[in-house]
Structures are given as C-alpha cells and as structure tokens.
C-alpha cells in the first residue's frame with residue numbers, strides 16, 4: 001500500500017473524531033508540488049473577497065507571497081479537505097455564508113484534534129478568519145492567534161488546482177457550494193506513538 005493510502009487511513013481515523021459534520025473528501029499533496037501564484041495574490045490585492053487589509057489572517061498581514069511560500073514549504077505535505085453545503089439556488093448568498101460559518105467550525109475542530117496528533121502544523125481555511133465579529137487588525141494583536149487560519153488563496157494557492165492535485169472534486173453538483181481547507185504537516189509526525197501509522201507503512205507500537 002502506498003504511503004498516501006496509509007495517511008488517508010490515518011486521517012480518516014482523525015476525522016472520525018470530529019464532533020461537527022465531518023469531511024466530504026480529502027487528499028494529500030507533497031508541498032514540493034504546490035504552485036504559489038502571484039496572480040492569486042493579485043486577486044487579494046484587488047480585494048475580490050473584501051478582506052484585503054482587514055484581517056490578521058489575510059494579506060498583507062500574513063506576509064509576502066515569498067514568505068508564505070517559504071512557510072508552507074517548511075512542511076513536507078498538505079492534507080487538503082473539503083465539505084459540501086446545499087444552497088436553495090446558485091444565488092443563495094445567506095446559504096453560502098451559513099456554509100462558510102459551518103466550515104469554520106470544522107476547521108476549529110480539526111485544529112483541536114491536530115494539537116493531539118502533530119508537534120507542529122499549519123492549518124489553512126477558506127476566505128480568511130471569521131472567529132471574531134470584528135477583527136482587531138491593524139490596531140491590536142490578534143485575540144486568538146491559536147485560531148487564526150489564513151486562507152488558502154492568501155497563500156497564493158489556486159484552490160481548483162489543489163483539488164485536482166489531491167484527487168478531489170472542486171465542484172459538487174447543482175445548488176451546492178464546496179469549501180476547502182489545508183493542513184500542512186511534517187511526515188515524521190504521522191509516526192509518533194499513538195498515531196499508529198508510520199511513513200514506512202508499518203503499524204507503530206502504541
């Protein structure tokens with residue numbers, strides 16, 4: 001069995017512990033295969049989502065594209081995950097916001113679990129941080145740095161490419177919206193006692 005199969009089993013077990021509705025799909029990409037795009041960052045600067053210069057979780061607060069790339073590449077792999085939310089129709093903006101809020105809860109729960117499994121990780125969500133009603137940026141430090149999950153797009157990553165690379169569906173049917181997140185981790189952490197699965201494919205003693 002390939003390492004990816006073992007890791008998928010490992011992450012399936014991790015996701016099975018989620019209290020919220022879980023994950024629809026997940027896949028793993030070696031970080032060396034990630035493509036960081038200045039064009040995606042340009043969309044941030046053009047304020048396409050309205051969050052540029054408004055959050056500690058978005059550009060420019062998260063650093064330059066080069067700094068974001070270096071931070072991501074300090075990990076060996078990215079686990080990409082998604083969840084699909086039903087909409088009344090393709091213009092159902094409240095439905096999209098509701099899905100975004102639910103996906104934020106999923107990310108927070110993954111963050112809680114990741115602390116138990118990884119010595120070091122970096123969790124990315126979709127469209128910046130929604131933890132507080134109003135972000136403190138730029139007047140005061142982030143209230144909850146532990147819950148600050150920058151957006152995949154803010155890192156300069158095209159989400160549709162991540163989905164393709166991870167073998168996942170970017171679009172999941174009429175009247176649905178799919179949100180994506182990413183967990184950057186070190187390969188060695190999948191082999192610590194308690195995690196059961198080693199990168200070499202053997203069961204670790206627990």
Ligand code: SF4
Nearest residue numbers: 056129132135142143
């Ligand atoms: S946790 Fe609060 S203060 Fe920190 S980035 Fe998110 S919204 Fe802003």
